[in-house]
Amino acid sequence: MPNSYNGRILHVDLTQGKTWVEEPPEAFYRTYGGGSAMGLHYILHEVPAGIDALSPENVLTLFVGVPTGMPISGQSRVMVNAKSPLTGAIGDAQAGGFWPAELKFAGFDGIVVRGKSPQPTYLWIHDGKAELRDAGHLWGKLTGQVEDQLKKDLEDDRIQVLQIGPAGEKLSRIACIINFCNRANGRTGMGAVMGSKNLKAVAVRGTRKLKAADPKVFTKLAKLGRENFEAIPDVNGLGIHGTANGVPVQNATGTLPTRNWNEGQFEGFQSISGETMSATILKERDTCYGCMVRCKRVVETEFAGTPVVPQYGGPEYETVSTMGSYCGVADLHAIALANQICNQYGLDTIGAGATVAFAMECFENGLITEKDTGGIQLKFGNAEALVRMLEMMGKREGFGDILAEGSERAAKRIGKHASDYLITVKGSEAPAHMPHAKKSLSIIYAVNPFGADHQSHEHDPCYEEGGLPIYYKRMAMIGLDKPQPPGSMNEEKVRLTYVTQLFFSALDSYGLCQFVWGPSWELYGPDDMIEMLRAATGWDITLDEFMRVGERRLNMMRAFNAREGFDRKADVLPKKFSKPLQGTGPTAGVFFDPKENARWRDVYYRMAGWDAHTGNPDRKKLASLGLDWIRL
Amino acid sequence: MRINVTLHSGLRSRLPPELQGQTAIELPEGSTLADLAGRLRMKDMLYAVGGSVEREWTRPLRDQDEVDVFVRAAGG
Numbered sequence: 001m002p003n004s005y006n007g008r009i010l011h012v013d014l015t016q017g018k019t020w021v022e023e024p025p026e027a028f029y030r031t032y033g034g035g036s037a038m039g040l041h042y043i044l045h046e047v048p049a050g051i052d053a054l055s056p057e058n059v060l061t062l063f064v065g066v067p068t069g070m071p072i073s074g075q076s077r078v079m080v081n082a083k084s085p086l087t088g089a090i091g092d093a094q095a096g097g098f099w100p101a102e103l104k105f106a107g108f109d110g111i112v113v114r115g116k117s118p119q120p121t122y123l124w125i126h127d128g129k130a131e132l133r134d135a136g137h138l139w140g141k142l143t144g145q146v147e148d149q150l151k152k153d154l155e156d157d158r159i160q161v162l163q164i165g166p167a168g169e170k171l172s173r174i175a176c177i178i179n180f181c182n183r184a185n186g187r188t189g190m191g192a193v194m195g196s197k198n199l200k201a202v203a204v205r206g207t208r209k210l211k212a213a214d215p216k217v218f219t220k221l222a223k224l225g226r227e228n229f230e231a232i233p234d235v236n237g238l239g240i241h242g243t244a245n246g247v248p249v250q251n252a253t254g255t256l257p258t259r260n261w262n263e264g265q266f267e268g269f270q271s272i273s274g275e276t277m278s279a280t281i282l283k284e285r286d287t288c289y290g291c292m293v294r295c296k297r298v299v300e301t302e303f304a305g306t307p308v309v310p311q312y313g314g315p316e317y318e319t320v321s322t323m324g325s326y327c328g329v330a331d332l333h334a335i336a337l338a339n340q341i342c343n344q345y346g347l348d349t350i351g352a353g354a355t356v357a358f359a360m361e362c363f364e365n366g367l368i369t370e371k372d373t374g375g376i377q378l379k380f381g382n383a384e385a386l387v388r389m390l391e392m393m394g395k396r397e398g399f400g401d402i403l404a405e406g407s408e409r410a411a412k413r414i415g416k417h418a419s420d421y422l423i424t425v426k427g428s429e430a431p432a433h434m435p436h437a438k439k440s441l442s443i444i445y446a447v448n449p450f451g452a453d454h455q456s457h458e459h460d461p462c463y464e465e466g467g468l469p470i471y472y473k474r475m476a477m478i479g480l481d482k483p484q485p486p487g488s489m490n491e492e493k494v495r496l497t498y499v500t501q502l503f504f505s506a507l508d509s510y511g512l513c514q515f516v517w518g519p520s521w522e523l524y525g526p527d528d529m530i531e532m533l534r535a536a537t538g539w540d541i542t543l544d545e546f547m548r549v550g551e552r553r554l555n556m557m558r559a560f561n562a563r564e565g566f567d568r569k570a571d572v573l574p575k576k577f578s579k580p581l582q583g584t585g586p587t588a589g590v591f592f593d594p595k596e597n598a599r600w601r602d603v604y605y606r607m608a609g610w611d612a613h614t615g616n617p618d619r620k621k622l623a624s625l626g627l628d629w630i631r632l
Numbered sequence: 633m634r635i636n637v638t639l640h641s642g643l644r645s646r647l648p649p650e651l652q653g654q655t656a657i658e659l660p661e662g663s664t665l666a667d668l669a670g671r672l673r674m675k676d677m678l679y680a681v682g683g684s685v686e687r688e689w690t691r692p693l694r695d696q697d698e699v700d701v702f703v704r705a706a707g708g
Contacts (some may be wrong), residue, residue, distance in 0.1 A: 233677075234705035237641025246706030248640050252680035265683070275640065297708075317707035433707060440671055454707070459676070461704035466687070468676045468704075514708070516680045521705040 004536035005029060007065050010108045010130050012123060014197050015056060015115030019123075019130045021108075031626065033546075034065035034109060036092055037509035037553035039081040042112045043090075044630055046558060050602045051565040053085035053189075054171055054196040056116035062103075062162070062202070063110035065511020067536040068208045069101040069289070071218050073225055073523060074516025076101040076289035078162070078185065079508055081534070083564075084450065085196075086173040086189040086351070087427040090560040092450040093176065093190050094508055096176060096296075097161040097183035101289035106206030118197040122163075124154065125489050129272030135200040140166060142344040143181050143299040144311045150203050163201035164191045165346025170396045171195050172404035174351030174429075178343060182296075182313025183288070186348040188428060188450050189406075213538030221532055225292055225523055232470060234521035239285070239293045243317035243515075244274035250321070253432050255434035255568045258325045261423050261576060262355040263583025264590075266432055268330025270503060281336055283310050293516060293523060303337040304384055315339040315349070318454075321432030322353025327360055345394025351406055354429035356389050358407040359399075361421040369415055374398040412600050423574050425452040431573065433459065437589040439489035440599055443497045443604055446571040447615070449557035455514055458500035460484075460493065462520035474518075474525040477543065480502055494600055498607045499547075506550030552625045555617045558610070559630045563578030568605070568615030573597055633661055633695035635668060641703045647674050665691045668699060679704045 001009065007029070011021045032038040039061030051057040067075045077102040080454055084091030103111075107128035112545045120135040125610045138146045147161045160179060168175035168191030176184040176190030185191075196291040210217060229236055237245045250256040254264035268278060277297065287298035295312030301307075315323070316333050323329060323338040342349045352386025355379075362368045363378040370377065374392075376385045376399075402410050408427045411418040428451025435441035438460040445452035462471045472483055478499055483490050503519050503526075511531065515525045524532070526543055533541050562568075577592040605612050609621050624631050634656045639647070644692045649659065652673065659667055660681050666689035680700040681693070693699070 122679075233641060233643055233646060234703040237643070237703050238643045238705070238708070243642050243708040246708070248700065249680075249702035249704070249706045250679060252678075252683060252700055252702065253685045321707070459705070461706075466676065466678075521703075 001211065002026060002537045003211050004070055005034070006104065006107050006208070007111050009106050010111045011259060012111060012113045012124065012132070013115050014113065014117040014121065014132070014199060017117070017132055019132065029066055032552070033506065033509040033549045034068070035077070035509040035511045036079040036081055037062050037549060037556065039063045039079060040090070040556040040560065041244055042562055043083070044230045047083055047113070053083040053088065054192060054429065056197065058083050058193055060113040060190070060193050060194070060197065061110065061328060062113070064100040064103055064302070065509065067533060068511045069104035069221060069426060070212060070536050071290055072221055072389045073291040073293055074513035075511065076291070077511040077513055078103070079511065079524055080185040080190045080193070080630050082190060082193040084188040085171070087451055088564055089426055089451070090449050090557045091188035091190055091193070092183035092557070093187045095177070095179060095185040096288035096513060097152050097178035097180040098289045099162045100511065102160040102206060104210060104610070106204045106209050107208050109203065111200060115195060116196065120198050120200050122201040122203060123199065124148070127203065127208065128205050137379050139169060142166065143178050143346060144344060146201060147181055150201065154203060156205055159203050159205040161201055161203050164194045165344060165394065167345045167347045167394050167404065169197035170194055170404070171407045172393065173394065173409070174348045174355065176348040177344050178346050181311050182343050184343070184348065186350060187453065191346050201235070212536050214337070214535040215223065217531060217535030221524070221528060226527065228523050229292065232468070232521060232523070235293060235515065235523050238295050238515060240544065241274035241278050242295050242297045242314070244272070244277055244315065244320040246317050247273040247320060253387070253437045254585035255437045256325050257321060257434055259328045259433050260326060260361040260421060260585065261434070262581070264436055264581050264587040265583055265585040266325035269325065271330045272324040274317070274334060276332060277314065277317055281332060282314065286313065291513070291516065296516060299336050301333045301336050303333040303387065306333055306337055308333070308336045308340050312340040312343040319349040319353065319433055323352050323386060326353055326357040326429070326432060327386050329383045329386055329438045330381070331383040334387055338390055341390045341394060347390065347394055350431050351429045352393060354388055354423060355403050355407040355410065356386055356447060358421050358423065359403055359410065362414055362418050367416050367418050372399055375504035386399070409507050420575060423576060424575055425573065426450070426570050428452060434587065435592070436581055436590040437487055439487065440493045440497045442489070442573060442592055443494055443600055446573050446597060447604055449554070449561050456501055458504070458506050458519055463496045468521070471520040474520050477526045478519050478547070480519070489600065491603055494603045495607065498604055500552035502554065504550070505553045506546050509549050509553050526556070551625065555622060555625055555627060556630070558617055559622060559627070559632060562614070562616040568601065571601055572616055633659055633663070633693070635659055635693055636696065636698050637672070637708060638698070638700045640700060643674065643677065643703065644702055659693065660667070662692050665689050668693060672701065674701055677695050
């Protein structure tokens, strides 16, 4: 058995009801690192161009990383990929929890799922074995009910369950995959792909012990982690108050999307912040396997007579913002219930919250009325309307059926000028970080292969003057040694975007958490990370090799999109961004000129070594990364 | 003059010992944001005055100003 990983990948053909195991050579692991890059290898080999993402021909991959399961913070991640039913481009979503490490302990590094089961099924993986079982009794049930039932059926409370909710069964294009009932592979509709295959859940349990090449390094790094947690205030605040810790600073900088991005400051920000959550509804801090940061929230409260229970965790920053300020809702109890509904039904909180906010703007402007919504006053700030609509989306009932398709398809159904209110790139709703002050987001949102994403590069404040010395020390390790003036946009900011995109792309391949391993404020820096990867695997891996894996993944994604007909014409910001922001604060009046954005994208494509006309890699570029087998 | 200071993200625990427990800081008239940051010993943080971010360290403060102090990394 190799160090830190199993050397075993599980293949599943749901149409045939078969499973088999592949044992790839070490070189395969070294080429991809695991995670998203490894999944893309199978997708690019097997998925024909132009298929319907919800057809049996789509391939769904679930991969953990080479260091997943090691005794260190920030390693228990699962990366899910398939063609996205939301965007038609590559789909990609990551989640933490305990399921990823448990899959490793059960003897596998990843799962490749093909075909479609004739009836609802679930996959039971335990100690090196895998079997498909009937899931007829689980179909239609909420995630919490399914988790409880599977633990009862399998007579083991310690199994970990990754599953879809009713939204995924009903093929909502903003359906997510959930593990632990509250850790979501949220983006790009991966839950709908799993639903289209009639695969309800993947339950895992294992007792295999993973071997590290140099265990002493893990002891040393654990000590360093404890010291850094106290010394670096950014990661300390994240641990203590969760990701929603960021609400007040987003508001102060004018980057808290408010009322569907009409404004960048929200008058109700204080009542939805992480600190307020800590002081009111927080029951406990939670963690992923082996992580000392403990940024996950568990809340307990009620809203409008409905209890919010600990099983469904608590809202992250993205959920607080998309359900909160994005919708003009300042009620943390309602947001907690919105989070619970999404986790019960398996809806992506970003996609769902942003889609409701879009519908609210349509309602406010008379494009839809109570007749359409079934009597719901879908106005900004109406917390009851938010939670009612989310439940209708989860069940695909009434107007919720239209919104469950995501905002772009809903805009087509609504017609008139509804598309003016969209905050989407490549059909995927934007998360709750605004490029109006963090300017490099205007590049990453446009060029990212799976749509606007806030976790695909390091944000501007960590490469702007005035920050902590540790930001700059770590950034310099990846060649970023010229911190820029706050709020600036220039070639160096494009370099920040591209270089840190490669870094984050590699994190999503090796399966490392971006709050723990990173190039600036995180618990560990790039040097610690390479030391950890060497100690886990015994490989003589370097930072250059790590970045190369990130570049490989990025080019694989872009190549997939090229095969689907995507080019730079799809790399555009929402139309609404070209209008000045309303409201108060430092971003009031700020807007984006599409021509200027196109010029910065030219710089980005040049840095990536891609064709300036198409914005895509050519055969030569792919060959330079060992990807000459990809047919464009 | 008294400046009302809100420290976010657990920064309160990082106050110098002589300021522990204080929510208002006494500064001489004519003090600037830089003076406040120096007193707090938090020059690498992000500051907001009156609810919006302020990057001019020479900005004069006024009695009863509301100042927020943040870490830079946010959300996720």
